[in-house]
Amino acid sequence: MLAFLGHNIALNLKARGLASGFDFLSKEAGFAIGFSLIPFTETDTYGRAFIVGLLNTIFVAFVSMILATVLGTIIGVARVSKHPPTAAAALVYVEGLRNIPLLLQVLFWQQLLINGLPSVRQSLNLGGWVFLNNRGLVLPDVSAGALPVPPSSMAAIIAATLIGLIVIALRRAEPSRRRQVAVWGLGALLALEVLLATLTVDWSRPALTGFNFRNGVVLVPEFVALVVALTIYNAAFIAEIVRAGIESVNKGQREAAAALGLPPRLTMRLIVLPQAMRVVIPPLANQYSHLLKASSLATVIGYPDLVNVFLGTTLNQTGRAIEIVTMTMAVYLVLSALVAGFTSWFNARVALVER
Structure with missing residues (x-):
């Protein structure tokens, strides 16, 4: 059926003198991002x-998922707090923000960032x-530092040493504690690798020169506005x-x-939340999948995500509507499937085993 439809589409496009195929992907774009x-x-x-x-789409969705999960968890715990003002504030947050359309929130934060923040020379100094x-x-920039030992070799040595220690600890640990030892060992391995990566790079502090900053990475206002809007909106649903x-x-x-x-804090962390x-x-x-698809609202405020760059500018310049729409749909389908697959795997890992 799909082959039949594809063949008919190709014939109709050819009859109208319209080009088809994916050869446009190798042509010069001619526009900046x-x-x-x-x-x-x-x-x-x-x-x-x-x-x-x-x-750009994956970046904004990933950052928003992490921030929305953290904020939503905090608000969700506050919702069941025995402290009335805390529970009331969390309720107002949830009922207020989840009933305002996401598009309006995106536009609100964009206008607030552009018109409400100071100019470059009067920038807010955060530390x-x-x-x-x-x-x-504006964030610090990083570059590779100079070390007597190559970072890859140092990382391999540390990783091999830690893996050996983890194996020895697993052999000596009781069967009921082996999972805990493995988790802590892998956590230590990851922490040391991150520390090594931090020590092997040079951090460049942003410096104001004239009317702009140098030695820094700039996250454009559209990105910040979209992340803030996606975070606070989806955090309300995650809180519930x-x-x-x-x-x-x-x-x-x-x-x-x-x-x-056990104090209430430990009860919540060790007993209730697990x-x-x-x-x-x-x-x-489902909420993560919704957040991923809602990130396509970036085109409204000019953030160059997949919809804006490919389904917008590229489609207008090439006219390959069928190919571009199909590729864009396939991307969101695959990304949503990956999110669902990861959460299903994680759910199976943390599920309680009943005896």
């Missing part, structure tokens, strides 16, 4: 423009390393998911923890 994670110039191809838009102004968020998960845990669990002398995860994760996957 204001924000990209990889270098891009006007002489690069449409295929590279597609990659730039894809990376001397980070600056905020109406041109965006977390609240439902917490309330699904039997109250007897908390009473037993209190009888053992058991609430089996209720939280399935709807959380």
Whole structure:
């Protein structure tokens, strides 16, 4: 059926004198992109423009997912707080923000960042390393540092040593504690690798020179506005998911923890939240997929995501509507499937095993 439709589409396009196929991806784009994670110039191809838009979409969605999860968890815990002002404030946050259309929130934050923040010369100084102004968020830049030992060799030595220590600890640990030892060991391995990466780079502090900053990475206002809007909007829904998960845990669990002398903070972290995860994760996957697809609103404020760069500018210049729309749909389908697959895998890993 698909082959038949594809053949008919190709014949109809040919009859109308319209070109078809994906050969346009190798042609020169002829336009610039204001924000990209990889270098891009006007002489690069449409295929590279597609990659730039894809990376920008993944970047804004990934950052928003992390921030929305953290904020939503905090608000969700506050929703079940026994402190009335805290619970009331969390309720106002949830009911207020989730009932305002996301598009309006995106436009609000964009206008607030552009018109409400100071100019470059009056930038808000956040600790001397980070600056905020109406041109965006300026962060320190990083570059490879000079070490007597190559970073890759040092990383390999540290990783091999830690893996050996983890294996020895696993052999000596009791069977009931091996999983905990493995988790802590892998955590230590990751922490040391991050520390090594931090020590092997040179940090360049942004410096104001004239009417702009140098030695810094600038996150454009459109990116910041989109991340803020996606974060606070989706955090309201995640908060309700977390609240439902917490309330699904039997109250007897908390009473037993209190009888053992555990303070409320440890009870929530060690007893309630681990058991609430089996209720939280399935709807959380749907919320992540919604956030990913909602990131396409970036085109409204000019952030160069996949829809803006590929489905907008590239389509207008090439006219290959069927190919471009199909590729864009396929990207969102694959990304949503990856999000759902990861959350399903994680849910299976943290699920409680009943005996």
